[in-house]
Amino acid sequence: MIQQLKTLIITPTYNERDNIEVLLSRIHEVAPQAHVLVVDDNSPDGTGAYVKERSAEDGWVHLIERPEKQGLGTAYCRGFTWALENEYDAIIQMDADLSHDPDQIPDLLRHLSDYDLVIGSRYIQGVNVVNWPLSRLVLSWSANIYAKVITGVPVWDLTGGYKCWRREVLANLDIPSIKSEGYSFQIETTFRAYNQGYRIKESPIVFVDRTEGASKMSKGIIYEAVWMVPRLRLSQIARVFRRIWFKSKEFKGKAES
Template identity: 55%
Template sequence: MNEQESGGAGKASALVIIPTFNESQNIGRLIDTLRALYPEMLDILVIDDNSPDGTARIVTQIQQFSNAVHLIQRERKLGLGTAYIQGFRFALDRGYRFILEMDADFSHDPAMVGTLIDSAATADLVIGSRYVGNRVNVINWPLSRLILSKMASIYTRVITGMPVSDPTGGFKCFRRDVLAAIDLDRIASQGYSFQIEVNFRVWKKGFRILEVPIVFTDRTVGLSKMTKGNIREAVWMVWWLKLKSLVGIL
């Protein structure tokens, strides 16, 4: 795997990891927004899977004016799970106290990043939840997509017993000791089941998980990365996790 890493270590206590593939229409605006909201608190790591639309080039241009922006360029599209694991290792190696996941398409409100970090003062993993308290806070999704997501959440909770209302949500904040405690090499999932697996492993380690309500707004620019393969993987992944847990080899 040939990767290029750029950007020196910053002094912020938190790092937000943003995987990208063809996000040139969003990434510059998102980085500018995060830098304006959190000029001292937050560093930004973009992990780009060789986007043909020039996403990495935009990040490189921004880096000329900020040492808080980091970039890892990967040689091809390698998946969401491997991107986040690489980002987690980057964060742990550089001593960040809080490590966040965030999408590049503004479906996650940048103004909520501070809330997730503040909430991590009393929890080990904070999840920005679309469904906490049996509410549905989703904008611009077709009904079919909403039903699929909500049913996946219920299915996951019933099979695994994990007390998380939004187990596939990708807007979250970890305390560094959580990621240091789970074996990143054992995480097998990609796509949306990656979120389920990481949550499950954190829960089984006895860490406290807190969900805070967010409003999820479907992307207005660019294309969704969700595939039928992601759905199939999530269906069997919950049973795999349950079995692994029962036999004590998770």
């Protein structure tokens, strides 16, 4: 039944010309029923121009072009909004650099029959990362422990970007209010889904570092995640206190009348 869900796979691109062609064919092989939306930021290497040609030939390929590099978070927000407007039921997000294996798509979709958000997880069964330098692995793993402990969200891979959403969850995320960009975008979206009581499943994946093109990770993206994590938790605590305060005011009002 889950195979019949109208499915969209969103992938943000900045200079992924050496990867996008292979990615599109591999996705179409494993999930011929799915549509793909590429959100390109005017990549100087012609990624957008290539996808434009493909979208004219293949009805399952769609493109949103933005005038300049604006970050992964806003690219996904744009894609999520487009998915909701076009009434997709299942929405998968994945990187375009082939680090996220398209062969896992059926697995992620299968879990969507029992869960609302499925996370392709590098850290649920040991550590499944191939070809990363040890320094990057340590950074990613510790960032995930930090995010898990501070936010209280019981997920081992909070910064990963291979996720499958039911449309209702995205519709309730309040997309315009999401401000984070890089890894913290991934943390913030899962944090919001968890706090709204949605059912989350971590499904093991093997993450393989890109062989073509360059990573766009920067120090700024890491610092953003470091301060965003406590900020998310504090704003949640503030919301709880605000609720208690309003409730006690309501109670006092009723007692006096």
